[in-house]
Amino acid sequence: MLFSTIDFVVFFIVVLSIIAAIRYKKFQHVFLLSASYFFFYYSSNYLIILLIASTILDFYVGRAIWNTSHITKKKILLIVSLVGNLGLLGFFKYADFAILQFNYLGEQFNLASDIPFLNLALPIGISFYTFQTISYTVDIYRGKLKPSESLREFALFVAFFPQLVAGPIVRASEFLPQLREKIEMGSGNLKQIIIHNSNLKLGITIMAFGFLKKMFFADNIAPLVDNIFSNPIGMDSFTIILGAVAFGIQIYGDFSGYTDIAIGAALILGFKLPMNFNKPYFATSPSDFWRRWHISLSTWLRDYLYIPLGGNKKSHVRTYANLTAVMFLGGLWHGASWNFIIWGVLHGSYLAIHKILVNKFPSLANNLFFKTKSGKILSIFITQYFIFLAWIAFRVKDTDDMLYSMSKYVFLDFQTITIKQVINSNEVSVGLIGLFIITNIILYKQKNIIEKISKIQLWKWFFFIVTITLLILISFAGNTDDFIYFQF
Amino acid sequence: MNLKISLTVLIGIFVAIIAFYVIMNWYPSNFDPVYTWTEHIKNESDNPKILLLGSSHTGVLDTNYIQKYVISNGLEHEVYNLAIASDYPTRRAQTIGYISELKPEMVFYGIEIRMFEGQGNVKQEQLTALQISEIKNVMPNAKEFFQKTVFPLTDNDFFTKIPKSPKIVTLQTIKHFVRDSNHTSSLDINSNRPFFNIKNEVSPIKELEELKKEWELKNLKFNGINPQINREFDALKDLIRELESKNIKVVIFATPKSSVYLNWLTSEDKVIFDQMLEEIEESGITVYNEYDTYANYNIWTDIVHVVESKLGIVYSEDIAKKIVEEIKR
Numbered sequence: 001m002l003f004s005t006i007d008f009v010v011f012f013i014v015v016l017s018i019i020a021a022i023r024y025k026k027f028q029h030v031f032l033l034s035a036s037y038f039f040f041y042y043s044s045n046y047l048i049i050l051l052i053a054s055t056i057l058d059f060y061v062g063r064a065i066w067n068t069s070h071i072t073k074k075k076i077l078l079i080v081s082l083v084g085n086l087g088l089l090g091f092f093k094y095a096d097f098a099i100l101q102f103n104y105l106g107e108q109f110n111l112a113s114d115i116p117f118l119n120l121a122l123p124i125g126i127s128f129y130t131f132q133t134i135s136y137t138v139d140i141y142r143g144k145l146k147p148s149e150s151l152r153e154f155a156l157f158v159a160f161f162p163q164l165v166a167g168p169i170v171r172a173s174e175f176l177p178q179l180r181e182k183i184e185m186g187s188g189n190l191k192q193i194i195i196h197n198s199n200l201k202l203g204i205t206i207m208a209f210g211f212l213k214k215m216f217f218a219d220n221i222a223p224l225v226d227n228i229f230s231n232p233i234g235m236d237s238f239t240i241i242l243g244a245v246a247f248g249i250q251i252y253g254d255f256s257g258y259t260d261i262a263i264g265a266a267l268i269l270g271f272k273l274p275m276n277f278n279k280p281y282f283a284t285s286p287s288d289f290w291r292r293w294h295i296s297l298s299t300w301l302r303d304y305l306y307i308p309l310g311g312n313k314k315s316h317v318r319t320y321a322n323l324t325a326v327m328f329l330g331g332l333w334h335g336a337s338w339n340f341i342i343w344g345v346l347h348g349s350y351l352a353i354h355k356i357l358v359n360k361f362p363s364l365a366n367n368l369f370f371k372t373k374s375g376k377i378l379s380i381f382i383t384q385y386f387i388f389l390a391w392i393a394f395r396v397k398d399t400d401d402m403l404y405s406m407s408k409y410v411f412l413d414f415q416t417i418t419i420k421q422v423i424n425s426n427e428v429s430v431g432l433i434g435l436f437i438i439t440n441i442i443l444y445k446q447k448n449i450i451e452k453i454s455k456i457q458l459w460k461w462f463f464f465i466v467t468i469t470l471l472i473l474i475s476f477a478g479n480t481d482d483f484i485y486f487q488f
Numbered sequence: 489m490n491l492k493i494s495l496t497v498l499i500g501i502f503v504a505i506i507a508f509y510v511i512m513n514w515y516p517s518n519f520d521p522v523y524t525w526t527e528h529i530k531n532e533s534d535n536p537k538i539l540l541l542g543s544s545h546t547g548v549l550d551t552n553y554i555q556k557y558v559i560s561n562g563l564e565h566e567v568y569n570l571a572i573a574s575d576y577p578t579r580r581a582q583t584i585g586y587i588s589e590l591k592p593e594m595v596f597y598g599i600e601i602r603m604f605e606g607q608g609n610v611k612q613e614q615l616t617a618l619q620i621s622e623i624k625n626v627m628p629n630a631k632e633f634f635q636k637t638v639f640p641l642t643d644n645d646f647f648t649k650i651p652k653s654p655k656i657v658t659l660q661t662i663k664h665f666v667r668d669s670n671h672t673s674s675l676d677i678n679s680n681r682p683f684f685n686i687k688n689e690v691s692p693i694k695e696l697e698e699l700k701k702e703w704e705l706k707n708l709k710f711n712g713i714n715p716q717i718n719r720e721f722d723a724l725k726d727l728i729r730e731l732e733s734k735n736i737k738v739v740i741f742a743t744p745k746s747s748v749y750l751n752w753l754t755s756e757d758k759v760i761f762d763q764m765l766e767e768i769e770e771s772g773i774t775v776y777n778e779y780d781t782y783a784n785y786n787i788w789t790d791i792v793h794v795v796e797s798k799l800g801i802v803y804s805e806d807i808a809k810k811i812v813e814e815i816k817r
Contacts, residue, residue, distance in 0.1 A: 007631075007634060007635070011634075038630065041627075041630050042630045042631055042634065043631065045627055045629070045630070046627050195490075197490040197493060200490055200493050200494075201490075201493050204493070204497055220655065230711045231708065231710075231711050233708075234706065234708055428659060458492060458493070458496055461496065462496050462499070462500050465496065465497055465500030465501065465504070466500045466503050466504045466507070467504075469500065469501050469504035469505070470504040470507055470508060473504060473505070473508040473654060474508060474511060474512075474654050474655070474657075474658045475654070475655050475658060476653070476654045476655060477653055477655040477656075
């Protein structure tokens, strides 16, 4: 079910009304789990079996890991969990990609291998919920987490509908305690779900911003991006730069908009989901960018991949290799396609090069100029130049198109033929890019603006709701483009 | 749950919907050239009407010639060429309601491969729709059940009068205020080709070799057609259904292209386009495929447009014959 459809609005109102009307704790929890399964079943049908299978596997494996003191047994159980989850993910998401590469190699070596494609339907949100369940068993294995006492609570952690299909990737240690009255994991009675006034108003305000980002900005900037990158060969450098900036804003509006709706919806129900974005386009270095962009994924990769590989505790060379390898896998996580891998490798090399520079020239990193306003602005521009270059790889799948676009982005031709045409035929999208940049600068300077709006008088807040709804309605292009991150 | 907050949200959304409804309905009656023209023509005469729809590829048809040909065949029908530059089915869907209110006897819609280009195959977000559509409903279809239960409420006049793409209406409204003088000039209310003004200076014919050289210099690439998710093709089918539901006969014709253009397209794209035409034909609609009829003729002003002068009259002659054939059928 898409957040930006009337179906979701109706679904959410029904869920809220029932939760508010029936205050019996156990019922509320069972109902929330059933509603989450319905939300998933709505667009995934029989693939819900995978979600349930993954839940059951990790619940019992997690419990078994906790109950055994035998280290080898613990390891075997962890491997069972990893093989189960990654096997599921690999089989459904990467099987056809692997077959394609295998057939291609076979062709190169005249092996006459032509394995038929499996043509499997990719289960929605599989990358998100498998990462959640993996983190659960790994945390138990590491002794950092006590397993969930009931399957129902664990199932709700995996399937909680606001974050089920596109994150944020929630850790059990963040979510499970919220189901209980006491903060400590698994202690206290089951918590009653109460819709508090402050949560309701703040949650709706966050959701409203999410809808605005997705439906007003991202969906209306998308035609410009399609216009440029559907056929980029022949476009001049400034057009490609405009396309890269437009796509960067589109994907940010799309994904952070989704996350806002998820965080707002969860907050109304009394659950706190972790922040997933923190003004990423104001990052002053590649590592700063990954502390601000898709935070739940980058911290997951750090805790469950980068650190186990040795992180930065081994040699410099090993650290650079770890960074590149982790980002390679991070790219692959986004989809079974070479362009995502290139995107990941680019980010891996940015991180590695940045680390090399910091290590080799510590005086440069500590230079006072970079602490000044102009220094920060310069750092932001340099960082974002490379971030937007990488977005080209993320967006453009065709290799020739990608290479052409990236070379035009790097080697400026100073032509203005196509840029004029593109701007003339996409005035609204270009205007929205300008508006988005201005709005974000204001949001960057004015801290906690969403909280402030949620605290204004009710009659003023009424006009806020009317304005946001009207802006979304009058700019609705006639179809609801799916959230880009649903496919991952 | 705080009743005040909930009511504020519900009333806020309600007020926004009402304001939206008013804006959407206020615009066409004031500025939309199609609305203005249909209102003007509605009471002009009771003669049956034939409407030509499409883009500039239809716009270059000599409507006066077609009208004379129809009359010379003893028919009273009035022919109007309602072509608009860069027409797309989704764009046409905005005004099809006004057009159908004229109760034309027949609509001739000129379509072309460009209209369906890239629809879906390059949009990452649409991959999800494809992904969802590939999931077979092995178990009962929850979406269908949910929509059948909830959405009969929206099946009334209030909702059907809201345009399919409010964004286009909003943009037209903004453009009306920003560029008032340009906007009004796009409507020639007394013409039988009211939305497509041919310049006084007719474009010259170019040799195919010359066109080929010019085209190769542009180094453009056709972006392909996605046969599975194609918003424009869906909109075209919706348009046909809507017109047929009002007892208006629909005839589709694929507008002609030069050999330079046809050679530039991949055979795969041509096959997909042919399959689209076949799909329309299978639903009982007459389809004329004029795609390569004049491919090697010397009548082109660019690789896709037949010259507007008498030198390109063969195109109008053929369409005129087809119109008469269809009227008499």
